Amino acid sequence: MADAASLRRRLTWYVVVTxxxxxxxSGVLIYQxxxxxxxxxxxxxxxxxxxILDGLISRDSIESNRQQLTRALERNPDSHEYERKLFFAVxxxxxxxxxxSRQSPEIPGAVISSGFSEFSHKDRTWFTFTLExxxxxxxxVVGERGEIRAEITEYIGSGLLLxxxxxxxxxxxxxxxxxxxxxxxxxxxxxxxxxxDLKDLKTIDxxxxxxxxxPLVAALNQMITDLDAAYVRERRFVSDASHELRNPLASLxxxxxxxxxxxxxxxxxxxxxxxxxSIKRLTHLVAQLLELSHFENPQSNRELEVxxxxxxxxxxxxxxxxxxxxxxxTIKLLEPEGDCTLMGVDSLLTSLVSNLVDNxxxxxxxxxxxxxxxxxxxxxxxxxxxxxxxxxxxxEHEKVLGRFYRAGDTNVSGAGLGxxxxxxxxxxxxxxxxxxxxxxxxxxxxxxxxxxxxxx
Numbered sequence: 001m002a003d004a005a006s007l008r009r010r011l012t013w014y015v016v017v018t019x020x021x022x023x024x025x026s027g028v029l030i031y032q033x034x035x036x037x038x039x040x041x042x043x044x045x046x047x048x049x050x051x052i053l054d055g056l057i058s059r060d061s062i063e064s065n066r067q068q069l070t071r072a073l074e075r076n077p078d079s080h081e082y083e084r085k086l087f088f089a090v091x092x093x094x095x096x097x098x099x100x101s102r103q104s105p106e107i108p109g110a111v112i113s114s115g116f117s118e119f120s121h122k123d124r125t126w127f128t129f130t131l132e133x134x135x136x137x138x139x140x141v142v143g144e145r146g147e148i149r150a151e152i153t154e155y156i157g158s159g160l161l162l163x164x165x166x167x168x169x170x171x172x173x174x175x176x177x178x179x180x181x182x183x184x185x186x187x188x189x190x191x192x193x194x195x196x197d198l199k200d201l202k203t204i205d206x207x208x209x210x211x212x213x214x215p216l217v218a219a220l221n222q223m224i225t226d227l228d229a230a231y232v233r234e235r236r237f238v239s240d241a242s243h244e245l246r247n248p249l250a251s252l253x254x255x256x257x258x259x260x261x262x263x264x265x266x267x268x269x270x271x272x273x274x275x276x277x278s279i280k281r282l283t284h285l286v287a288q289l290l291e292l293s294h295f296e297n298p299q300s301n302r303e304l305e306v307x308x309x310x311x312x313x314x315x316x317x318x319x320x321x322x323x324x325x326x327x328x329x330t331i332k333l334l335e336p337e338g339d340c341t342l343m344g345v346d347s348l349l350t351s352l353v354s355n356l357v358d359n360x361x362x363x364x365x366x367x368x369x370x371x372x373x374x375x376x377x378x379x380x381x382x383x384x385x386x387x388x389x390x391x392x393x394x395x396e397h398e399k400v401l402g403r404f405y406r407a408g409d410t411n412v413s414g415a416g417l418g419x420x421x422x423x424x425x426x427x428x429x430x431x432x433x434x435x436x437x438x439x440x441x442x443x444x445x446x447x448x449x450x451x452x453x454x455x456x
Contacts, residue, residue, distance in 0.1 A: 008183050011179050012175060015175055031153065034156045038153050042144065042148065046142045047131075053090075057133075058138075059092075059138060085145040086101070086143070087100065087143050090139070091139045092138060093138075095109060105143075107128075112141075114131065118146075124146070126145060127146055185210055188205075201224050203221040203224055203225065204217050204224070256275055303345070304344060305344070306343060307341065307343070309340040309342065309383055312346070313383075316372075317333055324370075327361060328366040329369070331369070332369065333373075340375070340376060343451065344449070348428060352421075352426065352447065353372075355418040355419065355421050356385040357385065358418055359419060363442075363443070364442065368389050368442070370387045370388075371384075371385070373386075380448050380449060380450055384444065384445070385444075385445045386440050386442065388441045388442045391437060394436075400419050401419050401422070434446040
């Protein structure tokens, strides 16, 4: 099964990719627009400068004020750095330069024509505008380096894009936060579903649920309602059927005993004994079903009290004394290690230990050993039941806790409910069941009761 994709991660990824694409497109458009606008502005500036010079300069003014103009055009310490990137020149129709700024490059003949042009000089590109004088046969050339336009374009473009790039991590963090908050109702629904207990099903709270997942929540609530009703019906049926069967089975068992006492035919007696064994097995099954139904009823009154696991084990071993002798087994209760008291229901814990011991005895051959031990592990109290029987494959550890599952030798009597009852009682006490291989060679079952010092 493939790993489930995270909706939050997917949504964040889609938005981030979309944002990056839009930012890239915006950057390209901004750069292109800035470049075009800079071209227009600088071209207009060249034209305006040329027209101003046309209004101020004539051939006569140049000849009469040449020395003064030349001195004025000399670069001084107070001049701006950008002056080296600008120039103007006044030429006659033969291409002779009458007046020019100090930083003026050599002007090729191709430039000496009205309008805009472009040329290279010393590995630098120059943009120029040439205007014919309105008063004399002069040409006014105004130019600037191409790098000015590139610098302005980069400056404006970076000024617009740099904040976006700097704020991108903050935006991504805010985006992740927004997505988390937006999907929180979905997480709340998932938490409510995860916390559902089959014994006490509750509908999902629809308050604050977004419109998009309302149909899903409604469907889940309907399923929970139907499942709860089916579970209640099943529990009621098991309980009612168990109650109804107990008296007829008890009456049937008495009649079989009476028939055995009155019968003189060996074959009939053997058949009646076989019937008696079957009735006892059925009676045991009915008792277990009734017990399981009672444990799984959330309305059952269970008052907690201080229970000593060691004392419980002693009582259980005493109750199995006859059964152990018949099967030639050895059963031991080791000395408790530490304080083994906990808050629980004495009758339920007695049933839990009884079912574990009964299961160990059933699957142990004559001569085997069953060992019980209670000990303290940190704040936990642990009940350990080990046997030297056939053991259990690790793949069946979880299965045997289910109803009507019988592992190993199917000829062993029982309906497969004992460990299911153990699990139900463990859940009531918030305990964990652990299974593994015993140092005796058979199955090791550990019931870990997670408790606190205050409760103990």
